[in-house]
Amino acid sequence: MIPIPKRYLHLVRGFLLFLAGVFFGTGLLLLGQVKTADYMRDEVSSTFFVFRQIGYATFFLQPNENQLALALSEMPESYLIHSRRVAFSLIVFGGLLLVFVPFCRQKKGRKKR
Numbered sequence: 001m002i003p004i005p006k007r008y009l010h011l012v013r014g015f016l017l018f019l020a021g022v023f024f025g026t027g028l029l030l031l032g033q034v035k036t037a038d039y040m041r042d043e044v045s046s047t048f049f050v051f052r053q054i055g056y057a058t059f060f061l062q063p064n065e066n067q068l069a070l071a072l073s074e075m076p077e078s079y080l081i082h083s084r085r086v087a088f089s090l091i092v093f094g095g096l097l098l099v100f101v102p103f104c105r106q107k108k109g110r111k112k113r
Contacts, residue, residue, distance in 0.1 A: 013104055020097030027090030034083050037072050041080075044073040 004012055044052065055062060055070055062070070 009104075013101060016097060016101045016104070020094045020101060022094070023090050024094030024098060027087045027092075027094060030083060030090065031087035034080055034087060037075075037080060040069040040072050041075075044069050 047055075052070075055066060059067060059070060
């Protein structure tokens with residue numbers, strides 16, 4: 001392991017805390033997007049099938065929200081499951097960094113005689 005000079009240790013600790021916040025925030029953002037996609041897929045699947053087919057037939061005339069909901073309904077469920085796992089992994093990794101980075105300290109070496 002490469003020893004870090006004591007004067008740079010606070011910079012390394014600050015960078016790791018920043019990185020932990022980025023991981024944690026990115027995971028929360030991705031989880032929110034997955035939850036929104038789940039909600040939109042449920043809304044499309046609960047719509048009467050004739051209205052859904054009309055929506056597909058007039059896709060280019062629909063507003064952006066409807067186009068996105070119709071496109072998400074065609075996406076396989078495995079993509080959302082994978083995205084949810086990645087989001088939880090980022091949240092856990094960022095949380096662990098946030099908890100353990102303040103405990104990073106320079107090892108005190110023995111003085112040679």
